[in-house]
Amino acid sequence: MTTKTGQMPSFAGRRPILDNEFIYNELKQLLMIGEFLPGQKITLPMLADAFGTSQMPIREATNRLIAARAIEAPPRRSLCIPEATTERMDSLLPLRLLLEGEATRLAVIAKGAELAQELAAITEEMDSKVPSEDIKAYLRLNQKFHFHVYQTCGNPELVDMIELLWMRYGPMLNIVRSGVLSKSGHKRHLEIIKGFQDQDPEAAATAMRADIQDAAVPIREVIESKLREQETVAEGRKAVRAR
Helix, strand or coil: CCCECCCCCCCCCCCCCCCHHHHHHHHHHHHHCCCCCCCEEECHHHHHHHHCCCHHHHHHHHHHHHHCCCCECCCCCCEECCCCCHHHHHHHHHHHHHHHHHHHHHHHHHHCHHHHHHHHHHHHHHHHCCCCCCHHHHHHHHHHHHHHHHCCCCCHHHHHHHHHHHHHHHHHHHHHHHHCCCCCCHHHHHHHHHHHHCCCHHHHHHHHHHHHHHHHHHHHHHHHHHHHHHHHHHHHHHHHHHC
């Protein structure tokens, strides 16, 4: 397998005192918004340098991410981000649809129209990032929109499970980052907001699931396209060896 050494993402401003909880939360956020490449190699020294700290809190934070299966630790190798595969997508996507749809339904029951105005403000801020093509800010706001819904569902265990899925799924967003602004979920977000305004739990949940499914389509297309390319190359090499 070819290892990838893509650029390290930019991290939040350094604090006078850094601890493993801060580092874990920052890495978690970066994973969730697709700042790391699938297959990207990560080393403790690289992360320690980026955070301006020793390797000990880095190791503690990355061990938590390994336990969460958000990053991998192959034997005697550097840490790496899991590869993007259709199998991985097919494992994670149905769980996202189920859990995030349910969290949205519960949030409407708990907050209803009260949350609609706040979600509209986040969506408006997302739209403001489109002209400047500020992808990172846009994706952070998209995450803020989703979790503003989920965190009001009244079930912290459900929110924890959704966060875990986002950490595992997020790097796959990286492979379509160049088109994320033009293929935004603006329409679906408005549908979600309307579900809250109308205090219609099922409509909001349906719109949330549609938003997630819509975003998954270009990711799957890229993964399948790369797979076809790899198969074509492999067949070409096999033909050369057979001559």
